[in-house]
Amino acid sequence: MNPSLHSCLIDLPAHFRCQDILAFHRRDSQQLAEQVEGDALRKGLLWAGQPACLSIRFTAGQATAELAIDGPSTAPRRKSPWGTGTAATLNLLAQRLLGLTQPVDAFAAAYRDHPQLGRLLAERPGLRVPQTATPFEALSWAVTGQQISVHAAVAVRRKLIQTTGSQHSSGLWCYPDAAQVAASSEAELRQAGFSQSKAATLFALARQVADGQLPLDDWLACETASLPVDAIREQLLQVRGIGPWTVNYALLRGFGWLDGSLHGDVAVRRKLQHLLGANAPLSERQTAAWLDEFKPWRALVGAHLWAMPL
Structure with a gap:
């Protein structure tokens, strides 16, 4: 089978954290649907109903995305948010997967001096939330x-x-x-x-x-x-x-909506307790109240807490 091939080149912002993206796609050690080798990942996905393989390779300041779609171009295709495989729609998919549509610089500028959150921002500048294909x-x-x-x-x-x-x-x-x-x-x-x-x-x-x-x-x-x-x-x-x-x-x-409150997440509550130096576990209500200060960025705050080591 000769797959249909498409590619695009994406410029990455300063402080882009490619290791966060790679770690997200390294969750399954058996690498059934995602494979990570060095500074590159490969992911199996459906493109308008057709099996496809998306490859993203990171180099200094750039990411190269390639998509190999199985099947003839005339094969029936289901509706897809990504269209039929053009470079423009591939670029859109890759940017979303890498979290490049997230305005993290504005978030950092707003809270870099916050007494608790500011430390997390300084430790992980440019942190973005890797997204799923769909x-x-x-x-x-x-x-x-x-x-x-x-x-x-x-x-x-x-x-x-x-x-x-x-x-x-x-x-x-x-x-x-x-x-x-x-x-x-x-x-x-x-x-x-x-x-x-x-x-x-x-x-x-x-x-x-x-x-x-x-x-x-x-x-x-x-x-x-x-x-x-x-x-x-x-x-x-x-x-x-x-x-x-x-x-x-x-x-x-x-x-990529960054304001969903993750106060129901056990890891978020546990790490917030550590960040605040609280002696007792925090309730969902207490966590929700603390996160409310950061509207419309509550989910991004949750992501920084996820990334925080204990």
């Missing part, structure tokens, strides 16, 4: 990780990809889109390691996305400033098994 990937990963360890969630994610995804000619597996998950069954999701409740939630989400009730791709096409966050939140919370943490995580990883 909002569905972020949302389904959030469901997968509910109330289990990252290690366990990665194992379930791997089985989900093998059960419902497809394989690129390079050998990498592609994270499934909503149509593929909706074409499976709750029983198959259970076999992939999901609990009964999580399988029902993920299957319901996939069906609603696939039939257009949850127009994730349409929302993704919005500018961040005009993202209908309230409408997204309202619709997602109507799905049984979706709570505020899942919504805010999906908005952050899938849409």
Whole structure:
């Protein structure tokens, strides 16, 4: 099979933290769908329904993105937020994956002198939140990780990809889109390691996305400033098994929205306790109250707390 090839070159800002991006895609040690070698990553994904391999290589001040799409150019394609594989849409995808659409310099300028947060900003200048290829990937990963360890969630994610995804000619597996998950069954999701409740939630989400009730791709096409966050939140919370943490995580990883309060995140609360020097664990209410000071950047503050060593 001769894949269709596309490429683009992206200039990176000063203090760009490529190691954060590489670490995010290094979560699965078996490298089923993402591979990281040196200063480069390869990720299997679906591009308008076709298996594709995205490669990003970092050099001094630049990133080179290449996309290899399987199948003839005339093959039927499902609707995709990224179009049909032009350099312009590849550039847009790569910039989002790298967090380059996030105005982190304005955030740093506003809070570099803050008594607690200022120290975190100085330790990790330019920190950005790596994003998923699609909002569905972020949302389904959030469901997968509910109330289990990252290690366990990665194992379930791997089985989900093998059960419902497809394989690129390079050998990498592609994270499934909503149509593929909706074409499976709750029983198959259970076999992939999901609990009964999580399988029902993920299957319901996939069906609603696939039939257009949850127009994730349409929302993704919005500018961040005009993202209908309230409408997204309202619709997602109507799905049984979706709570505020899942919504805010999906908005952050899938849409780059930086103001979702992550006070429900155990790691955020634990690290905030350490940052503040509190003797007792902080409640969700206490954490939410502290994060409220940083609107409209609460999720980005949460990301700095995630990155903070204990």
